[in-house]
Amino acid sequence: MTPTEGSRPLRAVFVAGTGTDVGKTVATAALLRALRGLGVAAQAVKPVQTGVAPATLCGDAISYAAAVADLAPVPGVPPAAVLRAFSLPASPQLAAAREGGRLTAADLASSIGEHWEGLAPGAGLLLLEAAGGLLAPLNAREGMIDLMAEVQAPVILVARNELGALNHALLSLEAVRARGLELAALVLVEPPRPVAEASGEAVLAENSRYLAEHLAAHWPQALFCRLPWGELSGPAGWQELAQVLLPLARALAETGSGSRAGDARPGVDLEARDHAALWHPYASATLLPPLETAARSHDNRIVLADGRELIDGMSSWWAAVHGYNHPRLNHALRAQSALMPHVMFGGLTHAPAVTLGERLLAAMPEGLERIFFADSGSVAVEVALKMALQCRQGRGERRRTRFLTPRGGYHGDTLGAMSVCDPVTGMHSLFAGMLPQQFFMERPSCRFDAPFDPAALDDARRILAEHGDEVAAVILEPVVQGAGGMWFYHPDYLRGLADLCRRAGALLIFDEIATGFGRTGRFFAAEWAGVTPDILCCGKALTGGVLTLAATACTAEVAEDICRGGRVFMHGPTFMGNPLACAVASASLDILEENRWQAQVARLERGLAEGLAPCRNFPDVADVRALGAIGVVEMTAPVNGPRLQRFFVERGVWIRPFGRLIYLMPPYITPPEDVARLCAAVVDALAADAWRLPD
Numbered sequence: 001m002t003p004t005e006g007s008r009p010l011r012a013v014f015v016a017g018t019g020t021d022v023g024k025t026v027a028t029a030a031l032l033r034a035l036r037g038l039g040v041a042a043q044a045v046k047p048v049q050t051g052v053a054p055a056t057l058c059g060d061a062i063s064y065a066a067a068v069a070d071l072a073p074v075p076g077v078p079p080a081a082v083l084r085a086f087s088l089p090a091s092p093q094l095a096a097a098r099e100g101g102r103l104t105a106a107d108l109a110s111s112i113g114e115h116w117e118g119l120a121p122g123a124g125l126l127l128l129e130a131a132g133g134l135l136a137p138l139n140a141r142e143g144m145i146d147l148m149a150e151v152q153a154p155v156i157l158v159a160r161n162e163l164g165a166l167n168h169a170l171l172s173l174e175a176v177r178a179r180g181l182e183l184a185a186l187v188l189v190e191p192p193r194p195v196a197e198a199s200g201e202a203v204l205a206e207n208s209r210y211l212a213e214h215l216a217a218h219w220p221q222a223l224f225c226r227l228p229w230g231e232l233s234g235p236a237g238w239q240e241l242a243q244v245l246l247p248l249a250r251a252l253a254e255t256g257s258g259s260r261a262g263d264a265r266p267g268v269d270l271e272a273r274d275h276a277a278l279w280h281p282y283a284s285a286t287l288l289p290p291l292e293t294a295a296r297s298h299d300n301r302i303v304l305a306d307g308r309e310l311i312d313g314m315s316s317w318w319a320a321v322h323g324y325n326h327p328r329l330n331h332a333l334r335a336q337s338a339l340m341p342h343v344m345f346g347g348l349t350h351a352p353a354v355t356l357g358e359r360l361l362a363a364m365p366e367g368l369e370r371i372f373f374a375d376s377g378s379v380a381v382e383v384a385l386k387m388a389l390q391c392r393q394g395r396g397e398r399r400r401t402r403f404l405t406p407r408g409g410y411h412g413d414t415l416g417a418m419s420v421c422d423p424v425t426g427m428h429s430l431f432a433g434m435l436p437q438q439f440f441m442e443r444p445s446c447r448f449d450a451p452f453d454p455a456a457l458d459d460a461r462r463i464l465a466e467h468g469d470e471v472a473a474v475i476l477e478p479v480v481q482g483a484g485g486m487w488f489y490h491p492d493y494l495r496g497l498a499d500l501c502r503r504a505g506a507l508l509i510f511d512e513i514a515t516g517f518g519r520t521g522r523f524f525a526a527e528w529a530g531v532t533p534d535i536l537c538c539g540k541a542l543t544g545g546v547l548t549l550a551a552t553a554c555t556a557e558v559a560e561d562i563c564r565g566g567r568v569f570m571h572g573p574t575f576m577g578n579p580l581a582c583a584v585a586s587a588s589l590d591i592l593e594e595n596r597w598q599a600q601v602a603r604l605e606r607g608l609a610e611g612l613a614p615c616r617n618f619p620d621v622a623d624v625r626a627l628g629a630i631g632v633v634e635m636t637a638p639v640n641g642p643r644l645q646r647f648f649v650e651r652g653v654w655i656r657p658f659g660r661l662i663y664l665m666p667p668y669i670t671p672p673e674d675v676a677r678l679c680a681a682v683v684d685a686l687a688a689d690a691w692r693l694p695d
């Protein structure tokens, strides 16, 4: 939902049943009466009504109107409304399909928003009565609960007191919890008396006691109400029910039940609190960086606190390859959290780590045979450097303590990793004296898409000839140098380098933290060259962008050398092999396979190459390139990051340039029209000169 500037924030609450026929409509109508009795200009709304002939007042709306028939009308706020009506008495999905329509949570949410805007300004609250149970389908992918999540209104859950009520109520509460929705109340509707033999008064009393206790323990903010079976004979009957719901009506009137999605500018306060308390990546704490407040995310979209949706062009720094809130990843997370969120990895093992380790080794270049799990990319790089150093010690080569790496690299922000980052963009001068001194060679100069020039290896050859016996290992990002300049170089460079390393006795470390999991068009970028390194790091997209996890793999030979003579490898993060992260990572590997990532990435490469091509026509553009799911526009001078960020957000896209680079690396699931919009926004930014720094 996208509230327009200056619109009133939506105030709404959803009334949902634990099933059909539980007394939801009666509860909604009684609550409407209680609210109107308190002077709140409430309206009961069926966003979707099935089983009726379309008319203004149809289906449940007739009950709503009847419940307040004797109360004074509120001008401009009729008691009831139906937004979408279908004649088939079935689930919304079926009923809509029968009439050739398709319902989506987003469309219904905007209908609700528009409906609210159309009411008189005095309107106080919408009671949105859901159709059927929480998971009643709207379409093949979404259910009623997705509409609730879209609107972000609190939920009143209505259950009927009968045999089986506990199971239905508890399942529904779990669903509410899983979507991060707020529960305003649980209303237990009593059956007509006398009750059937099977239920029995004792069962009903026990149900009620159990639910009251469960609510107090797990949902302390929510109210528990028991609604007696009403003989709905006119105003007196309705008044009796309304009286029972009065405490709930008061609570709703007091808190106002603003939909979290509709607040005027809910992000403003958060931004101020953020500025007072937090630090952001590579940012000043005193010169404040521009911030947007992200509230939710789905598919390839980031939803801001004010309801605006941005098309994501960054995959949250290479990570969210399947987009956001992928149901399978979220499910893996929940399922594992119910079993065991974490245990120490010292002395203990578990299925999520073993399974993931085996699968990673199977996917990595042939010859890598052992996995060490770390909790972030930088730590995985530290682990790789330490593996190389301990390997040398195991071999008795104590002179080999330094690393050789190309300029323009990026390997993380911890001290060891920083020492092998590009000395200029890595700001080595800031930490001079602290950082270990490494050898730097020329950046691999030969473009990915040009014929290979063997001279590109001259500098590596020279340094290895001079200092080869001091070098423990050569470390580099294969094929794509990421944060150091988004540079794509020729795979033959890696073949030549691997050969030089072998001759010089130096180990070869590939940092695939950015390039892994298909981003460059190969599962690991090492495959472009057919080279197996001695050590390989991966991370970032490993969990599909859900949790932090990284892994360092090495060959059997490296492992044996490290452990020679009973030695051990000296590293062990507290959260090593975290079961949640490992379970999500395995699910992410499944999704990559099922989605056929090769086709997704190939489609993105074509879309990015085509969409960014017009950038070549601008005089300040130095280069335009695309490889796999990465598209880059390199300018001749540094760009104005904050200004561009604002420009892009205004155009509904999330792109974060740095240095001289405006680049895109969208989630693999990005549809072609969104790739086109991302590229068009970059072209627009150049056309509007929005990239320029002030003189």
Ligand SMILES: *Cc1c(COP(=O)(O)O)cnc(C)c1O
Pocket: 376, 377, 378, 379, 381, 410, 411, 412, 413, 477, 482, 483, 511, 512, 513, 514, 515, 539, 540
């Ligand atoms: C991001 C990155 C790292 C560091 O990973 P973190 O998880 O941010 O610590 C290391 N190497 C490369 C190539 C990266 O892109």
